[in-house]
Amino acid sequence: MPHPANPEILPPKPASGSAPLRDRAAFGRNLFADENLDLLAHILDDWFRIPGTSIRFGIDGIIGLIPGLGDILAGLASCIIVVAAWFRGVPYVALVRMVVNLAIDVLIGAIPILGDAFDIAWKANRRNYALMTRHLRQPRRHTWKDYVFLGAIVLTLAAIFAIPALVVLWILARLVQHL
Structure with a gap:
């Protein structure tokens, strides 16, 4: 005797066109919590302090000392904040600014010695984290x-x-x- 079929019940599809953005933002908030992103920016840009000064630098400046590969690796780690901003629904104009901050950091950071000093001053991750939180806290028209x-x-x-x-x-x- 055949068994009766058990139909699969699927949830309804979202009616509005903005639902994927809302889902993306919710996923981004869960995956990329503010505390984690702030900690990442701190580790990359402000983790260490030069004794006797207020000058702070992070792993980004140290990794950047490795010729060629160091700036690429630091740039990849910095992309996490940009990806998190995209997931959280930050407007594209702000995302472009974040990518430009990273590009400046990686390109100038690739210059031996001068680039490492620039990394200490520029702090692209701090800039990008601040840009993301500002746009999420106070959404505004561009x-x-x-x-x-x-x-x-x-x-x-x-x-x-x-x-x-x-x-x-x-x-x-x-x-x-x-x-």
Whole structure:
């Protein structure tokens, strides 16, 4: 005698288009608690103090002493705060600012000695944590300054890719002219 089928009951799908963002934010709050992110920023930027001074530095500055690999590893650890901000629903303009803070930290940090001193002063993780908490505490509409900043970043990235291509084309044109 066949057994009766037991149907699987699924929860209803969300009706509004904002539910995935709400789910993402709830998941981010649970996975990336403020205390953990604050501790991560503290370890990366402020863990140690130079005796007799108020100068603080973290593991980011120490790992950065390893040529090449150190700044990449520190940058990857710093990405945790940016990913947490995305999960928690921080606006994209603020996320771009956070990524720019990290890019500045990694690129300038790659310069031997000068970059390590810059890491101690710049504190990208502290900046990004403060930016995230400010946007979560006081959500606001973005101003024209935010969009000007975003536009400047896009134009800068376009120039970074376009200028070398234009130089190569110019060199090729000069070579063809002299043939």
